[in-house]
Amino acid sequence: MTQPPPGNETAPGPVLVMGAGLVGSYLGGRLQAAGVSVGFVGRPAVLDELATHGLQLTDLSGGRHEVPASALQLHTDVPAGVQPSLVLLCVKRPALVSTLGRLAQMLPRGTLVLCCQNGLFPLAEAMKLAPQLRLLPAMVPFNVMRRGPGHFHQGSSGQLSALASARLAGWRPVFERAGLPLTLHTDMVPVQWGKLLLNLNNPVNALSGLPLKAQLLDAGHRRRYADLVQEALGLLHRARIEPHRVTPLPWKRFLQVLRLPSPLFRLVAFRMLRIDAHARSSMAEDLAAGRFTEIDDLCGEVVRLAHTLGAQAPLNAQMVQAISALSQRPDKTKE
Numbered sequence: 001m002t003q004p005p006p007g008n009e010t011a012p013g014p015v016l017v018m019g020a021g022l023v024g025s026y027l028g029g030r031l032q033a034a035g036v037s038v039g040f041v042g043r044p045a046v047l048d049e050l051a052t053h054g055l056q057l058t059d060l061s062g063g064r065h066e067v068p069a070s071a072l073q074l075h076t077d078v079p080a081g082v083q084p085s086l087v088l089l090c091v092k093r094p095a096l097v098s099t100l101g102r103l104a105q106m107l108p109r110g111t112l113v114l115c116c117q118n119g120l121f122p123l124a125e126a127m128k129l130a131p132q133l134r135l136l137p138a139m140v141p142f143n144v145m146r147r148g149p150g151h152f153h154q155g156s157s158g159q160l161s162a163l164a165s166a167r168l169a170g171w172r173p174v175f176e177r178a179g180l181p182l183t184l185h186t187d188m189v190p191v192q193w194g195k196l197l198l199n200l201n202n203p204v205n206a207l208s209g210l211p212l213k214a215q216l217l218d219a220g221h222r223r224r225y226a227d228l229v230q231e232a233l234g235l236l237h238r239a240r241i242e243p244h245r246v247t248p249l250p251w252k253r254f255l256q257v258l259r260l261p262s263p264l265f266r267l268v269a270f271r272m273l274r275i276d277a278h279a280r281s282s283m284a285e286d287l288a289a290g291r292f293t294e295i296d297d298l299c300g301e302v303v304r305l306a307h308t309l310g311a312q313a314p315l316n317a318q319m320v321q322a323i324s325a326l327s328q329r330p331d332k333t334k335e
Contacts, residue, residue: 013085053150119297
């Protein structure tokens with residue numbers, strides 16, 4: 001167990017990362033680098049990589065943190081008798097049902113689980129699968145990319161968000177110390193929709209074949225992204241849902257900026273372009289690796305909202321079809 005830096009408040013207890021992929025490895029690694037005892041559960045290929053190379057964690061501001069392989073607690077399944085104070089549930093949505101079932105079997109009643117999936121987390125359905133656990137929807141706003149074996153890089157900015165809880169509030173100083181500021185909200189639905197709107201760029205990026213920064217500097221790709229967001233915003237307005245602002249700009253102004261000519265966009269949107277030059281969307285990475293994509297949890301969610309309103313979402317529906325046509329469907333879900 002890594003000892004906390006002198007003079008810093010200790011964590012309420014150990015953390016278990018369920019799904020040590022890009023996001024899970026980065027979040028868990030940052031917490032362990034800040035002195036938290038962290039266990040990582042993941043696929044054998046990922047664990048072998050971490051066991052060989054340890055963790056190197058970098059970010060846009062030039063920060064660098066390392067956790068040696070010898071200090072990592074690596075598991076292919078939930079360890080018997082484990083009693084984490086906090087679980088970071090970072091598996092992709094296709095693995096959610098089986099993973100929640102396993103956690104319900106193995107963890108003590110009342111264990112706090114931070115659910116870090118994209119899209120609208122199905123809290124009511126998840127609670128039926130694991131009623132004895134304390135499930136809290138969370139939102140990870142930034143992109144994480146792999147730069148090499150065991151090297152995970154935060155390629156964009158943003159603060160973590162989660163559903164407000166008195167128990168989770170005790171973790172806020174720990175996340176702050178780890179360089180992962182955590183904002184708590186009484187209602188996560190507007191926050192999740194705000195992140196979903198931002199993530200509607202993921203399929204555009206995946207289809208472009210470009211890194212995120214280069215794709216955003218292309219006027220045609222930006223317009224396609226803006227059209228997807230505008231379609232979704234119209235439906236949200238009809239549903240009387242006000243999405244949370246996840247950029248410095250209100251959504252209407254955000255769309256105006258996306259549609260600016262590229263020279264003006266480059267000047268106005270310098271914060272939006274504060275992205276690692278090599279970073280790609282997670283959907284682009286999933287397509288390249290032959291994994292399931294989250295298109296159904298992004299554009300598909302917009303299409304489902306349209307259906308509940310007796311309306312259509314043709315642009316988002318076309319995106320679902322385009323990504324689905326490119327997706328390879330492996331026999332086993334990869335996290």
